[in-house]
Amino acid sequence: MSLSAEHAASDGDKGTEAGPGEPRVSGRWSAVFREMLATRRVVVGIGLILLLMAAAWIGPLISPWEFTERDFASFREPPSPEHWFGTDNTGKDVFVLTMVGLQKSIVIGLLAALLTTAVAAVVGAFAGYFMGITDKALMWITDLMLVLPSFLILAILYPVLRGQGWLVFVLLLAAFAWMVTAKMVRGMTISLKEREYVHAARYMGVSDTKIIFRHILPNMSSLLIVDATINVSGAIIAETALSYFGFGIQPPDVSLGSLIATGAGQALAYPWMFVFCTGLLIVLVLSANLIGDGLRDALDPQAKSRRR
Amino acid sequence: MGKFLVRRLVNYLVLIFLATSFAYLLAASTLNPRVNYEQLQPKPSQESIEMRLDALNLNDKTPLAQRYGTWLAGVAQADLGRTVEDKSVNEAVARKAGVTLRLIVLGTIIGCTTGVAIGAYSAVRQYKAFDKSATAAAFFVLAIPTVVIAVALQVLAAWFNRATGTQFLQYGGEYTANLDAGFWGMLLDRMQHGLLPTATLAIALFAAFSRYQRNMMLDVLNADFVRTAMAKGLTRRRALIKHALRTALIPTVTYFTFTFGILLAGTTFTEKIYGWKGMGAWVVDSIVRNDVHAVAAVSLFMAVCVMAASFLSDILYAWLDPRVRVS
Numbered sequence: 001m002s003l004s005a006e007h008a009a010s011d012g013d014k015g016t017e018a019g020p021g022e023p024r025v026s027g028r029w030s031a032v033f034r035e036m037l038a039t040r041r042v043v044v045g046i047g048l049i050l051l052l053m054a055a056a057w058i059g060p061l062i063s064p065w066e067f068t069e070r071d072f073a074s075f076r077e078p079p080s081p082e083h084w085f086g087t088d089n090t091g092k093d094v095f096v097l098t099m100v101g102l103q104k105s106i107v108i109g110l111l112a113a114l115l116t117t118a119v120a121a122v123v124g125a126f127a128g129y130f131m132g133i134t135d136k137a138l139m140w141i142t143d144l145m146l147v148l149p150s151f152l153i154l155a156i157l158y159p160v161l162r163g164q165g166w167l168v169f170v171l172l173l174a175a176f177a178w179m180v181t182a183k184m185v186r187g188m189t190i191s192l193k194e195r196e197y198v199h200a201a202r203y204m205g206v207s208d209t210k211i212i213f214r215h216i217l218p219n220m221s222s223l224l225i226v227d228a229t230i231n232v233s234g235a236i237i238a239e240t241a242l243s244y245f246g247f248g249i250q251p252p253d254v255s256l257g258s259l260i261a262t263g264a265g266q267a268l269a270y271p272w273m274f275v276f277c278t279g280l281l282i283v284l285v286l287s288a289n290l291i292g293d294g295l296r297d298a299l300d301p302q303a304k305s306r307r308r
Numbered sequence: 309m310g311k312f313l314v315r316r317l318v319n320y321l322v323l324i325f326l327a328t329s330f331a332y333l334l335a336a337s338t339l340n341p342r343v344n345y346e347q348l349q350p351k352p353s354q355e356s357i358e359m360r361l362d363a364l365n366l367n368d369k370t371p372l373a374q375r376y377g378t379w380l381a382g383v384a385q386a387d388l389g390r391t392v393e394d395k396s397v398n399e400a401v402a403r404k405a406g407v408t409l410r411l412i413v414l415g416t417i418i419g420c421t422t423g424v425a426i427g428a429y430s431a432v433r434q435y436k437a438f439d440k441s442a443t444a445a446a447f448f449v450l451a452i453p454t455v456v457i458a459v460a461l462q463v464l465a466a467w468f469n470r471a472t473g474t475q476f477l478q479y480g481g482e483y484t485a486n487l488d489a490g491f492w493g494m495l496l497d498r499m500q501h502g503l504l505p506t507a508t509l510a511i512a513l514f515a516a517f518s519r520y521q522r523n524m525m526l527d528v529l530n531a532d533f534v535r536t537a538m539a540k541g542l543t544r545r546r547a548l549i550k551h552a553l554r555t556a557l558i559p560t561v562t563y564f565t566f567t568f569g570i571l572l573a574g575t576t577f578t579e580k581i582y583g584w585k586g587m588g589a590w591v592v593d594s595i596v597r598n599d600v601h602a603v604a605a606v607s608l609f610m611a612v613c614v615m616a617a618s619f620l621s622d623i624l625y626a627w628l629d630p631r632v633r634v635s
Contacts, residue, residue, distance in 0.1 A: 281456070285450075
């Protein structure tokens, strides 16, 4: 943590110190980058995600079938050279469906995770920095939101959600997932705000909001990055569960969750409608988890793997 | 310590009240029971629909605040209202709560204890074969949504039954209807039906807890107090269990509180997929049926469960960490 602290402190007035064209000294982030590449889990995870992304966006282009196209000659056909993943109940090509669903799941996961972490960072940092009444109020809201499972709230909101499209769904997914991270951020803020550089900034007359965004949050970037990665898998899993019961992504949009929902009932008779989307979902979540777990080690100076 | 727990308890009661009120207001404003009646064939007359909705306190023409007041007055007298089919919510809750609680309690106990035990042991055997295989298993399971675990177990069970030509693994409903096999036969039947749903919950919990416990255990494994404990003559095993594990359990107890909501969601999926008539399956059906009072009742139930879990972890926390008891 102290390394990043110094880095951020020098980063703050980079404008005056570092002249133009001056070579950048190898700092914290390049060290982290090297550490990251040395962690096999992270490399494997990133590789897998890139592979999935490539498949999701390029796959539908090279497939001879269109997303909305139906092959009326073949319903529920097993995989064949013509339909790589087979066809579904209405004669749609399962390969194209799965790839489009994969696209949506990836986008939902990334967007929701980014939003979740951003909200958590702001709420946690403000609560921890100001303490007193701000802290009481914010933490009380956080506790209140932890009382009911977010699945329940999102399911109740489903009638409103039905006509809104998937972006609103992403917003809601993020709106009910930030609480635990916010508590962690708050804890870290409380210890960070006693650091010298924060005191220095405060005595120099830097405004509180600016201190939070320029000095406190950048110094817990490790935590935030790791958490955002973990939230990606959390969001994808939440989406799957909601879509499974019809409370999530609504047709004509498809996601891996809604595909699993249609495939699950026929998993025994027509396995190709279930196996491919489920397999891809597992690989996707697994790679996000691998990156998150590996990053935690790479970013944590006290990581156990280095004490070997 | 008593004062600490009482203060927490009061706090929890307020939170339960607010969360349930919030859920009621949300459900009352998004769900529209009127549609249920308007879709009936033949369509009832306008007056009869209004009368019916008024009688059930579900009329969206009544101001929300007034409906909320009526509902709250009922809840204060331990009456959770009527469902859209004009049945007592209280009776349904009494019937369904037990089903869910049985599932949660068994699943949690099995999942958490195996998770904690395996996680702690993995930490002690860090980078050995046991740790590596446990980590791989946990990573794999963590990547699978509970829904998929449940469906996959069902598929495997069907395949197993077909392969062995028996009906040993049951995956539909809570018990065989109209079974007459005496007490032990019934018990066995229930256990057969309960095996897979409980396993679904336990597997998901095991993965999360073994990862978490492993990390927490690694943090304290080389701490000075563990070395001191061994120096004063405790065996390594005793030192690890009495000092390292006990300390490492404290953050896990907090973690348990946070994950309990996810566990409840997992229970919902499990009940729905295995056809158990519990609170979770009920809420999914109720939302589709626009049943405001049922949704509010399940929210109350879940809020009470979450708070009970928090209270339990407060007690465990106080028991594990002497500093809480002293201050």
